[in-house]
Amino acid sequence: MAGDFRRAHSSAQDAGAGGGETDGQDLGVRLRELRKMYGLSQRELAKRAGVTNGTISLIEQSRISPSIGSLKKVLGGFPISIADFLTLDMSPRAKVFYQAKELREIAGGDVSFRLVGRDTRDRAIQMMHERYVPGADTGEEMLSHAGEECGIVISGVLELTVGGECRRLVPGDAYYFNSRLPHRFQNPGTVDCVVVSACTPPSF
Amino acid sequence: MAGDFRRAHSSAQDAGAGGGETDGQDLGVRLRELRKMYGLSQRELAKRAGVTNGTISLIEQSRISPSIGSLKKVLGGFPISIADFLTLDMSPRAKVFYQAKELREIAGGDVSFRLVGRDTRDRAIQMMHERYVPGADTGEEMLSHAGEECGIVISGVLELTVGGECRRLVPGDAYYFNSRLPHRFQNPGTVDCVVVSACTPPSF
DNA sequence: AACAGCCGTTTAGTATTCTAGACAAATGGC
DNA sequence: GCCATTTGTCTAGAATACTAAACGGCTGTT
Numbered sequence: 422m423a424g425d426f427r428r429a430h431s432s433a434q435d436a437g438a439g440g441g442e443t444d445g446q447d448l449g450v451r452l453r454e455l456r457k458m459y460g461l462s463q464r465e466l467a468k469r470a471g472v473t474n475g476t477i478s479l480i481e482q483s484r485i486s487p488s489i490g491s492l493k494k495v496l497g498g499f500p501i502s503i504a505d506f507l508t509l510d511m512s513p514r515a516k517v518f519y520q521a522k523e524l525r526e527i528a529g530g531d532v533s534f535r536l537v538g539r540d541t542r543d544r545a546i547q548m549m550h551e552r553y554v555p556g557a558d559t560g561e562e563m564l565s566h567a568g569e570e571c572g573i574v575i576s577g578v579l580e581l582t583v584g585g586e587c588r589r590l591v592p593g594d595a596y597y598f599n600s601r602l603p604h605r606f607q608n609p610g611t612v613d614c615v616v617v618s619a620c621t622p623p624s625f
Numbered sequence: 626m627a628g629d630f631r632r633a634h635s636s637a638q639d640a641g642a643g644g645g646e647t648d649g650q651d652l653g654v655r656l657r658e659l660r661k662m663y664g665l666s667q668r669e670l671a672k673r674a675g676v677t678n679g680t681i682s683l684i685e686q687s688r689i690s691p692s693i694g695s696l697k698k699v700l701g702g703f704p705i706s707i708a709d710f711l712t713l714d715m716s717p718r719a720k721v722f723y724q725a726k727e728l729r730e731i732a733g734g735d736v737s738f739r740l741v742g743r744d745t746r747d748r749a750i751q752m753m754h755e756r757y758v759p760g761a762d763t764g765e766e767m768l769s770h771a772g773e774e775c776g777i778v779i780s781g782v783l784e785l786t787v788g789g790e791c792r793r794l795v796p797g798d799a800y801y802f803n804s805r806l807p808h809r810f811q812n813p814g815t816v817d818c819v820v821v822s823a824c825t826p827p828s829f
Numbered sequence: 830a831a832c833a834g835c836c837g838t839t840t841a842g843t844a845t846t847c848t849a850g851a852c853a854a855a856t857g858g859c
Numbered sequence: 860g861c862c863a864t865t866t867g868t869c870t871a872g873a874a875t876a877c878t879a880a881a882c883g884g885c886t887g888t889t
Contacts, residue, residue: 479877488690488876507706691846692876
């Protein structure tokens with residue numbers, strides 16, 4: 422009986438559990454994504470939640486259908502409710518990373534703009550100028566807040582983690598993401614890192 | 626081991642599960658209220674949901690913490706998702722039934738208005754005139770839709786079921802409820818029943 | 830290499846949920 | 860009153876979730 426995969430819950434009205442906000446169908450996948458977004462291992466999450474790592478593993482593989490109590494405990498490891506968890510939008514996330522050559526260059530008269538992304542206008546954000554000294558780090562506790570963020574690396578190296586995905590950006594590279602995705606900025610180099618960044622809503 | 630009540634899931638962060646939209650705490654109470662709103666017995670719901678009546682009973686008594694799969698099956702008996710179920714507002718419902726003497730009378734010149742409820746203005750509804758022949762019945766399949774409804778019985782007898790609560794209204798009596806609550810109109814008498822009713826949003 | 834440490838997975842055993850059926854109380858018809 | 864239904868609850872046993880402890884794989888350090 423070891424490896425057989427039960428087709429659990431063949432209830433009549435199992436609606437197509439495809440994209441945006443399934444209800445308890447691909448629950449395991451949801452949990453795994455959420456956990457990775459916060460950069461936790463199964464054991465770390467298990468310790469926070471008060472369950473065992475095996476339970477996390479089994480849930481993520483959809484080998485079991487956790488009880489409400491267990492699921493509540495597990496999600497207790499995150500700042501999210503069961504209802505919000507079930508309605509989380511897992512749709513393929515918008516493009517996050519742009520290579521230097523992917524920036525759209527707008528030349529106008531004496532000045533030259535290099536736009537990040539296509540529809541800058543309906544993103545409604547405001548840019549800033551930042552500098553990270555060597556070793557600078559926004560902290561292990563990921564940032565997560567309302568709004569959107571983007572930026573361009575001017576000089577130095579920027580190590581950026583967004584939604585569990587980590588990239589090393591060099592001058593000319595850029596980023597754009599929703600600030601609700603847990604994120605973290607680090608300067609792993611030995612020289613200052615200069616970034617032209619931006620955030621929304623406009624704070625200055 | 627028979628009758629002992631386990632204090633299930635004594636997780637640290639069991640926030641106070643008080644009023645409006647608890648998360649999985651008073652899950653049993655929620656289910657019972659929802660079921661009664663739709664006028665179903667435990668066995669009826671069990672049959673629809675594909676579980677046994679005992680399961681429904683145990684869940685409603687909070688003797689067990691159902692698995693996601695089971696809860697999904699059970700809620701399959703209603704037109705509601707797990708997330709919606711968990712965020713259902715179970716706060717003490719607004720006043721539904723009014724006695725004739727409770728109607729606020731507004732006398733103006735030659736005409737006289739008898740208002741149903743206090744804040745008619747922020748309820749934004751539109752009244753209609755209806756007549757139910759003897760035995761008339763909006764059907765066993767409860768009505769449930771967006772908007773709000775209210776009315777006054779002019780003559781005859783109106784049997785009204787709202788959210789599982791059933792009342793027999795006589796001339797002068799009135800009602801007011803949110804149309805999402807499953808409801809049903811019946812004329813149990815032998816003469817026509819005349820009602821001045823109203824609904825929202827304004828359709829005419 | 831060898832080791833230590835962390836990772837996700839798996840397994841045996843325990844705890845819990847869930848089913849099938851019986852039970853008493855309440856209801857309605859004759 | 861009596862019978863037939865229906866209701867919610869409860870119980871023994873089957874099915875499932877969960878725990879504790881292992882396993883193999885991978886990474887970095889010595």
